Amino acid sequence: LAGVYVPADIYVRYLRMKGEDVLLIGGSDEHGVPITLKAKNEGVTPQDIVDRYHGIIKKSFEDFGISFDIYSRTTNKTHYDTASEFFKTLYEKGEFIEKESDQYYDEEANQFLADRYITGTCPSCGSEGAYGDQCESCGSSLNATDLINPVSMISGSVPVIKKTKHWYLPLDKHEPFLRKWILEDHKEWKANVYGQCKSWIDQGLQPRAVSRDLDWGVPVPVEGADGKVLYVWFDAPIGYISATKELTPEWEKYWKDKDTRMLHFIGKDNIVFHCIVFPSMLKAEGTYNLPENVPANEFLNLEGDKISTSRNWAVWLHEYLEEFKDQQDVLRYTLAANAPETKDNDFTWKDFQARNNNELVAILGNFVNRAIVLTHKYYNGKTPEMGTAVEEFDKNSLAEIDVIVKKVETSLDSFRFREAIKEMMNLARLGNKYLADTEPWKLIKTDEERVKTIMYISLQITANLSVLMEPFLPFSAIKLQTMLNLSGLKWTDLGKTDLLTPGHIINKPELLFAKIEDETIQVQLDKLEATKSANIVAAKTAAPAKENISFDDFTKMDIRIGTILEAEKVAKTKKLLKLTVDTGIDKRTVVSGIAEFFNPDEIIGKQVSILVNLAPRKIRGIESQGMILMGEDANGDLVFIQPSKQVKAGSEVR
């Protein structure tokens, strides 16, 4: 929400209020591989899975006030048609590279087999149980087609070799264009976006496969492509187009008109797809506009830890909407004010509370309340005349409205939402200061004419505020406008000093924002604490035992106590240490992925358990002759399996 939907919604509401013809398009990307895995796990179809979530997500967005013109999904027919057509166009234009290769096919399961799903005898060492991509015994890298006696791991049948064709989008071909378009013509893009694009382009782009041998996705729409679907990253961005089509017959205007500006609001993990891949697709197709900007944001953490839906480390929108009824704007405000625009940021409930109590309640809500309460007290809710006692200070204060509006516009136009929302709050600050400086509650006893002017101006500030806050706090803006008995105001009304005309009746004051008490926050913190505990418990639960093996199988393993003699980091790797171990039998080299947990110096001289008859395997060009046994705890921390007291190197472990 923080990085993508809230900023996008603010921006779009702003443009709509300016009277621009704008659409906010979004949708669920439903062809991801995790979806098929989840379906398999639960024994249901992928469609069941996506049906379950799409509705919930869509409704949550709606209730939260993310004003999508359409929130669609990539499993609907329009999308299938659109994506197919898009592919066909590129295909016919010769924008793809076709590569044919031999691949095993399981005739029983009716599908092509990924290398990992094929097992057989290794052609180089003759051992059984080698996988299609490599032999675990000798470590050689294999082509699946080289395996002797291959067997499908899915059905157990003997697979047949079939030619399979895949299509690749030659990103390298578009490199000169991308270089100019991004690196020269879009220097104004955010540093994080520009930097990552530059990095990709400078490293040289490779052709990227756009098809896969899977059964979940949009079928590849050319002859001889049975059982092939569009790779998810290819079809997903086309979803933006499909959704627009679904929404309006005039969809082409939004995608192809020269004057249309397209923007992608995304998270930083999606930069490459939206800045390099999708634009290349659009360019290749030829008739579409390219994005004008991609204001990608960084990530928002939660109470110091990365948000993770699988670990339930998250604030679920549908739960928030229930537990904080009618307080969408509080979360919108907090998220916008903390948007991770330049670096990852942290959401904390304490900050949420503080933003509400110290800013929304104290500054904004309070000012509005003061103005309206006083109006009712002095004039029974009737807007007074401007009065004749207008001073320089009054004029300056009114003029200040325009200055603030301009600043908000500048900030929004350059996608600086934190700055924009802060400026918006400054209008409420202006109001508070105006009241404090003019003190109408004192003057009412001595100078009623002057008080009319003061209240008139205070009300105009309030009315302006109700418009200015609308993109950010739409629910509260409507509430305030209802209180003021106003409606249909536009962005161009901002700065006007007669939004409420003399005699205009305003309604009774209601509080815009309610204080949030410590207990309420504590409930949320407790909930997260419970999640944390649950995760720890879950992590403590040991994995289920593997299948039984015979004693013979066990005795095949030759495990010894060895002593580490030397240790050094393998260059250009993060995890690997190259160890020299005295096994008692010999001194041998072992490559071990423990560099993140041990300094080479610290472990020299340590006794460890080592599997000495594991087939050698080349890792990073170094032949590893054995495996150091490690214990791994739930956090992934590694510890050595060591003898409880010093024993002779070469002692057997049984």
Place this chain on the structure above:
RNA sequence: GGCGAGGUAGCUCAGCUGGUUAGAGCGCAUGAUUCAUAAUCAUGAGGUCGGCGGUUCAAGCCCGCCUCUCGCUACCA
């Protein structure tokens, strides 16, 4: 390991092509005030700008090395 982004007051962040005493909001302290949801207004305290070295008359901004965080990437038990 390579690449990208970031490391500025207690917290969240500004700081444009290097130039006088480094800014804002919140928090904190003091004072004023009472129309208002004990809200508001004023004033103030608080920073060796991640570390070291360099270029320059001048560096938070430029260069080098190091370090920490996040992301992308790599033949990653």
